[in-house]
Amino acid sequence: MITLYQFGNSVCAQKVRITLFEKGLEWEPREVNLFKSEQYSPEYLKLNPKGVVPTLIHQGRPICESTLICEYLDEVFPEPKLTPDDPYDRSQMRIWSKMVDEGVHEGTTEISFSAMFREKMKSLTPEEREKRLHNIGDPRRRMRFTSTYEDGVDSPFVLHAIAAYEKMFKTLEETLSDGRDWIFGDRHTLADINVMPYAARMVYLGLFDVWNADRPHVHAWWQRASALPSFKDGISDRLTPQEISDMETYGPTIRDRLREHRAGHVAQLLH
Numbered sequence: 001m002i003t004l005y006q007f008g009n010s011v012c013a014q015k016v017r018i019t020l021f022e023k024g025l026e027w028e029p030r031e032v033n034l035f036k037s038e039q040y041s042p043e044y045l046k047l048n049p050k051g052v053v054p055t056l057i058h059q060g061r062p063i064c065e066s067t068l069i070c071e072y073l074d075e076v077f078p079e080p081k082l083t084p085d086d087p088y089d090r091s092q093m094r095i096w097s098k099m100v101d102e103g104v105h106e107g108t109t110e111i112s113f114s115a116m117f118r119e120k121m122k123s124l125t126p127e128e129r130e131k132r133l134h135n136i137g138d139p140r141r142r143m144r145f146t147s148t149y150e151d152g153v154d155s156p157f158v159l160h161a162i163a164a165y166e167k168m169f170k171t172l173e174e175t176l177s178d179g180r181d182w183i184f185g186d187r188h189t190l191a192d193i194n195v196m197p198y199a200a201r202m203v204y205l206g207l208f209d210v211w212n213a214d215r216p217h218v219h220a221w222w223q224r225a226s227a228l229p230s231f232k233d234g235i236s237d238r239l240t241p242q243e244i245s246d247m248e249t250y251g252p253t254i255r256d257r258l259r260e261h262r263a264g265h266v267a268q269l270l271h
């Protein structure tokens with residue numbers, strides 16, 4: 001029996017749902033409403049001490065961290081294999097998950113907050129907002145949330161986000177430029193699955209081309225990735241009309257400013 005604690009439009013829960021679908025596994029959802037701060041309830045913190053989704057429960061034991069959950073699922077349910085066969089390639093696959101976990105994930109949060117969750121935060125009561133900003137008492141998380149709430153797209157954390165996405169999409173374009181379909185060749189692996197929800201969020205927000213206007217291989221990869229049945233089951237079919245409308249409405253409001261910041265970042269990379 002597999003249970004997934006998740007929140008609908010959470011990127012790292014999407015990653016795990018794609019993997020569950022790829023493995024053909026049955027699972028039960030448990031919703032943790034992040035805007036009601038349910039992730040900070042004492043019961044949930046016992047499962048996930050960071051107070052974040054997702055958490056997978058398998059054989060009565062909790063597993064945290066979406067990258068670790070996906071690797072766990074790949075080991076316990078080996079078919080179809082979602083990791084490269086070669087140990088060197090597996091180490092390189094983890095470069096992709098590290099790129100996401102060490103920058104792109106936070107970046108997605110900052111961009112999503114500055115575009116749309118910021119609006120949602122404005123509609124919370126002062127007590128609810130304070131609970132979210134306080135989180136589990138992590139000062140860095142408070143700083144990030146407060147900064148994107150107050151300064152929106154001009155938050156310095158959005159600059160970190162732009163840089164993290166630039167690195168990921170640049171590396172993806174270079175990797176695919178020899179004509180391969182997927183990051184490790186002719187079959188998709190956890191490296192692609194790691195990137196998919198983060199690319200999808202930028203597509204839904206109408207921001208994908210801030211980075212990828214001149215990256216044809218990334219575009220072709222996206223066409224293949226978004227056509228996978230696991231993409232449909234893990235991401236697109238589960239988005240509510242409201243979530244889609246929020247992304248489509250608010251994303252473009254930060255596009256011009258994001259483009260300016262990205263141009264400044266790319267100019268710096270050239271020096």
Ligand SMILES: N[C@@H](CCC(=O)N[C@@H](CS)C(=O)NCC(=O)O)C(=O)O
Binds near residue numbers: 010013
């Ligand atoms: N590294 C963690 C990140 C988890 C994470 O930040 N989850 C977000 C949703 S995508 C969350 O629960 N945020 C709630 C909060 O920070 O209060 C993972 O990959 O599982």
